[in-house]
Amino acid sequence: MHYLKSKITFAASHQLVNQDWDTEKNRQVYGKCSNRHGHNYTVEVTVKGPCDPVTGMVLNFTQLKHLLKEIIYSQVDHKDLNQDVPFLTNVPPTAENLACVFWNLLKVHMPENIALHEIMVQESEKNTVYYHE
Amino acid sequence: MHYLKSKITFAASHQLVNQDWDTEKNRQVYGKCSNRHGHNYTVEVTVKGPCDPVTGMVLNFTQLKHLLKEIIYSQVDHKDLNQDVPFLTNVPPTAENLACVFWNLLKVHMPENIALHEIMVQESEKNTVYYHE
Amino acid sequence: MHYLKSKITFAASHQLVNQDWDTEKNRQVYGKCSNRHGHNYTVEVTVKGPCDPVTGMVLNFTQLKHLLKEIIYSQVDHKDLNQDVPFLTNVPPTAENLACVFWNLLKVHMPENIALHEIMVQESEKNTVYYHE
Amino acid sequence: MHYLKSKITFAASHQLVNQDWDTEKNRQVYGKCSNRHGHNYTVEVTVKGPCDPVTGMVLNFTQLKHLLKEIIYSQVDHKDLNQDVPFLTNVPPTAENLACVFWNLLKVHMPENIALHEIMVQESEKNTVYYHE
Amino acid sequence: MHYLKSKITFAASHQLVNQDWDTEKNRQVYGKCSNRHGHNYTVEVTVKGPCDPVTGMVLNFTQLKHLLKEIIYSQVDHKDLNQDVPFLTNVPPTAENLACVFWNLLKVHMPENIALHEIMVQESEKNTVYYHE
Amino acid sequence: MHYLKSKITFAASHQLVNQDWDTEKNRQVYGKCSNRHGHNYTVEVTVKGPCDPVTGMVLNFTQLKHLLKEIIYSQVDHKDLNQDVPFLTNVPPTAENLACVFWNLLKVHMPENIALHEIMVQESEKNTVYYHE
Numbered sequence: 183m184h185y186l187k188s189k190i191t192f193a194a195s196h197q198l199v200n201q202d203w204d205t206e207k208n209r210q211v212y213g214k215c216s217n218r219h220g221h222n223y224t225v226e227v228t229v230k231g232p233c234d235p236v237t238g239m240v241l242n243f244t245q246l247k248h249l250l251k252e253i254i255y256s257q258v259d260h261k262d263l264n265q266d267v268p269f270l271t272n273v274p275p276t277a278e279n280l281a282c283v284f285w286n287l288l289k290v291h292m293p294e295n296i297a298l299h300e301i302m303v304q305e306s307e308k309n310t311v312y313y314h315e
Numbered sequence: 316m317h318y319l320k321s322k323i324t325f326a327a328s329h330q331l332v333n334q335d336w337d338t339e340k341n342r343q344v345y346g347k348c349s350n351r352h353g354h355n356y357t358v359e360v361t362v363k364g365p366c367d368p369v370t371g372m373v374l375n376f377t378q379l380k381h382l383l384k385e386i387i388y389s390q391v392d393h394k395d396l397n398q399d400v401p402f403l404t405n406v407p408p409t410a411e412n413l414a415c416v417f418w419n420l421l422k423v424h425m426p427e428n429i430a431l432h433e434i435m436v437q438e439s440e441k442n443t444v445y446y447h448e
Numbered sequence: 449m450h451y452l453k454s455k456i457t458f459a460a461s462h463q464l465v466n467q468d469w470d471t472e473k474n475r476q477v478y479g480k481c482s483n484r485h486g487h488n489y490t491v492e493v494t495v496k497g498p499c500d501p502v503t504g505m506v507l508n509f510t511q512l513k514h515l516l517k518e519i520i521y522s523q524v525d526h527k528d529l530n531q532d533v534p535f536l537t538n539v540p541p542t543a544e545n546l547a548c549v550f551w552n553l554l555k556v557h558m559p560e561n562i563a564l565h566e567i568m569v570q571e572s573e574k575n576t577v578y579y580h581e
Numbered sequence: 582m583h584y585l586k587s588k589i590t591f592a593a594s595h596q597l598v599n600q601d602w603d604t605e606k607n608r609q610v611y612g613k614c615s616n617r618h619g620h621n622y623t624v625e626v627t628v629k630g631p632c633d634p635v636t637g638m639v640l641n642f643t644q645l646k647h648l649l650k651e652i653i654y655s656q657v658d659h660k661d662l663n664q665d666v667p668f669l670t671n672v673p674p675t676a677e678n679l680a681c682v683f684w685n686l687l688k689v690h691m692p693e694n695i696a697l698h699e700i701m702v703q704e705s706e707k708n709t710v711y712y713h714e
Numbered sequence: 715m716h717y718l719k720s721k722i723t724f725a726a727s728h729q730l731v732n733q734d735w736d737t738e739k740n741r742q743v744y745g746k747c748s749n750r751h752g753h754n755y756t757v758e759v760t761v762k763g764p765c766d767p768v769t770g771m772v773l774n775f776t777q778l779k780h781l782l783k784e785i786i787y788s789q790v791d792h793k794d795l796n797q798d799v800p801f802l803t804n805v806p807p808t809a810e811n812l813a814c815v816f817w818n819l820l821k822v823h824m825p826e827n828i829a830l831h832e833i834m835v836q837e838s839e840k841n842t843v844y845y846h847e
Numbered sequence: 848m849h850y851l852k853s854k855i856t857f858a859a860s861h862q863l864v865n866q867d868w869d870t871e872k873n874r875q876v877y878g879k880c881s882n883r884h885g886h887n888y889t890v891e892v893t894v895k896g897p898c899d900p901v902t903g904m905v906l907n908f909t910q911l912k913h914l915l916k917e918i919i920y921s922q923v924d925h926k927d928l929n930q931d932v933p934f935l936t937n938v939p940p941t942a943e944n945l946a947c948v949f950w951n952l953l954k955v956h957m958p959e960n961i962a963l964h965e966i967m968v969q970e971s972e973k974n975t976v977y978y979h980e
Binding site for chain 4: 188
C-alpha cells in the first residue's frame with residue numbers, strides 16, 4: 183500500500199474563545215491564546231491507495247495539491263479564522279477543530295480508490311495535531 | 316571582530332492598512348495583506364563586539380536572549396500588531412517597519428562595547444527583511 | 449481520535465559504554481560513540497485522547513509542554529547523561545534507552561483520558577528512534 | 582518495540598514517461614514531469630526490532646547507514662534514473678515506484694531479528710510518498 | 715537602508731561538462747558531477763532600497779516574487795539546464811555560473827530606486843554560492 | 848566576485864570553565880554552560896575568489912569539503928573539546944573561541960587565489976557566532 187503526503191501552508195489570525203464564556207473564563211482556559219494573534223499554519227494531508235502499474239502513480243501530486251488549494255487554502259489563507267471562515271462559525275478555532283473540519287471537507291472529495299488517511303495541523307514548530315477517523 | 320546572532324519567534328496578527336486610505340485603496344496597494352491575518356514571525360538580531368580573552372565571550376548569549384525577550388517578545392507575542400502594541404500605533408505593521416522599530420528599541424539597550432549590527436524580520440520562509448543603519 | 453505532538457530540545461554529553469566491558473570491547477561495539485561527545489537532542493512526545501467539544505482541545509499544549517519540561521528537560525539539559533542523571537545509572541545512554549526511560553517517566557503522569565502514544569528521540573538529523581509499548 | 586529511522590539524500594535526474602506512449606500522451610498524464618529534470622531526493626528507512634539489553638541498541642546506526650549507502654545511494658546518486666539504474670529499467674521512475682523498488686532491495690538484507698517497517702521517498706519538501714507491505 | 719530577500723526553488727537536471735574536453739578530462743575536473751543528475755535548487759535574491767514612509771514598504775513582496783517567477787523560475791523549472799535553457803548554452807551550468815547569469819537577467823528589471831544586492835544559488839544544503847558585482 | 852559556502856556538522860561535548868577560577872565563579876559567569884554537556888555543532892565556512900571561465904568554478908566543492916573534513920571535522924567530531932583537542936588547550940571552548948581557532952587553522956590552507964571570508968559556528972539553532980578578521 184502506498185501513502186502520499188502533500189503539504190500546504192497558510193497565514194491566518196485567530197483567538198481561542200468560547201462564546202458562552204466571559205473574557206476572564208476564556209483567559210483562564212486558553213491563556214494567552216485568548217488574545218487575537220496569528221500563525222503560519224502548516225497542513226499535511228496523507229491519502230492512501232493502490233499504485234497504478236501503468237502510470238506508476240497512486241494519484242498525480244498536482245491533482246492532490248489542487249484539491250488542497252481549492253478546499254482548504256482558498257478559504258483560510260490571509261483570513262481571520264474567527265470571523266471570515268463560514269465553516270468555523272461557532273467552533274473555537276483550535277488546531278484540533280481545524281484538523282477535524284478539514285477532514286470532513288476533504289473526505290467527500292477523494293478521487294475513486296483513494297482514501298483519506300490522516301491530517302496534520304501545525305500552529306508552530308513545537309505544537310502539532312494529527313487527526314484520523 | 317566577532318558577531319553574535321540570536322533568534323526569537325513570536326505569533327501575532329496584523330493587517331496592512333494605511334489609515335488615511337479607504338478599503339479599496341488599501342486592497343489595491345497591499346493586496347490580500349490588507350485582510351486581517353497572522354504569522355509566526357522570526358526575528359534575528361546580530362550584534363558585534365570584541366571577544367573578552369578571559370571569558371572567551373563577546374556577550375553571554377543568555378544576556379542577549381533576555382534582552383530580546385524583554386524588549387521585543389514580551390510586547391508582541393500573542394498580540395494584534397495593529398491594536399495592542401503602543402510603539403506601532405500609526406505605522407503600517409509591515410516587516411520593514413517592524414525591523415526599523417525593533418532596531419530603535421534595542422539600540423539604546425546595548426551593553427558597553429557592543430554595537431547593534433543588523434536586524435532580520437521574517438514573516439514567512441519566503442519573505443525576509445534586513446535592516447541596519 | 450486526535451493525537452497531539454509536542455517537541456523539546458536539550459543539550460547533553462554522553463558516551464556509549466557498557467561498564468562490564470573494557471575500552472577495547474566498548475570501541476568495537478560502539479565505535480566512535482564510545483568517546484565522550486554530545487548532542488542537541490530532540491524529543492517529540494505524542495499523546496492521544498478525545499477532543500472536548502466545549503473547549504475544542506484534547507489537552508492544553510501549555511500543560512503538555514509543562515510536563516515535558518518538568519519530567520524530561522529539567523533533568524537532562526546541560527547535563528552529562530552518564531554521570532549526572534539518576535535514572536540513567538547503569539544504562540548505556542543510547543537513543544533507544546533514552547526513549548524507553550522517558551516513556552516510563554511520562555506514562556505515570558498522563559492526565560485523565562489521555563494516553564501516551566509514542567516517543568521519538570533524535571540525536572542528529574539522520575538518526576532517529578521511536579518507541580511505544 | 583523500538584523503531585529506528587535513518588535518512589539519506591541523493592541527487593538524480595529523471596523524467597516521467599511510459600515508453601508505450603508518445604510525447605503528447607506522456608505530457609497529458611505527467612504534466613511538466615515528463616520533461617527531463619532532477620531532484621535532491623530524501624529517503625528515510627524505518628526498521629523495527631527488539632532492543633538488546635546489553636548494548637542498549639536495536640542495531641548500530643552505523644550498520645544501518647552502511648546498508649543504505651551500499652544498496653541505495655551507491656546506485657542512484659549523481660545518476661539519471663531513466664538511463665543509468667539497472668533496477669529501474671522499464672519502470673517510470675515515480676516516487677511511488679522508487680519506494681517500492683527500494684523496499685524490495687533492502688528487505689532481503691535485513692539483519693537477524695530486524696524487520697523493514699516503512700520507506701519514505703521525498704522528491705521535494707511538499708511531495709512525499711510512504712510505502713510498506 | 716532596508717534589504718528584502720525572496721526565495722524560489724526549482725527542480726532541474728544538469729551535468730558539468732566543458733564541451734571542449736573529452737569524457738575523461740571532464741570526469742577528472744568535475745568528478746561525479748560530470749554524470750547527468752539533478753537538484754532541487756534554491757535561489758535567494760536580495761534587493762535594497764529606501765522604505766516608502768507612506769506604505770511602509772520598500773517593494774511589494776508580491777512584485778518581487780512575480781519578477782523571480784517570470785525571469786528565473788519559468789525558464790529553468792523542470793528543465794535540463796544543459797539542453798533546454800537558451801541563456802546557458804555554451805556555459806557549464808555550475809552554481810557559480812547560474813548565480814552570475816541570474817544576476818545579469820534580473821539586474822535590468824529592477825524597479826525604480828531598487829538595486830540588486832546579492833544572489834544566492836544552492837544546489838544542496840551543504841553547497842552554496844553567493845554572487846554580487 | 849563569487850563566494851562559496853560549505854557546511855559541516857560535528858557532535859562534541861564541552862563545558863565552559865576558566866581554569867583560573869573555582870566552580871562557583873565559573874557558574875556565576877557561564878551559568879549552566881559550566882556543567883559538562885554537548886551539542887551538534889554546525890560550522891559554515893565562506894571563501895571568496897574569482898570564477899575560472901573555463902571550468903565555471905571558483906573552487907571544486909569537493910576540495911573545499913575535503914579541507915573542512917581534514918582540518919576541522921577529523922579533530923573535533925565525537926570528542927570532548929576540553930580534553931581531547933590539542934589546539935583548544937587553555938582556551939574556554941566558547942563558540943567565539945572555536946570560530947577564531949578554526950579561522951587560524953583554515954587560513955594557512957587556502958588554495959591559490961582563494962581567500963577565507965567568514966566562519967560561522969552554531970551551537971544551537973538559536974545561538975550563532977560569526978568571525979572574520
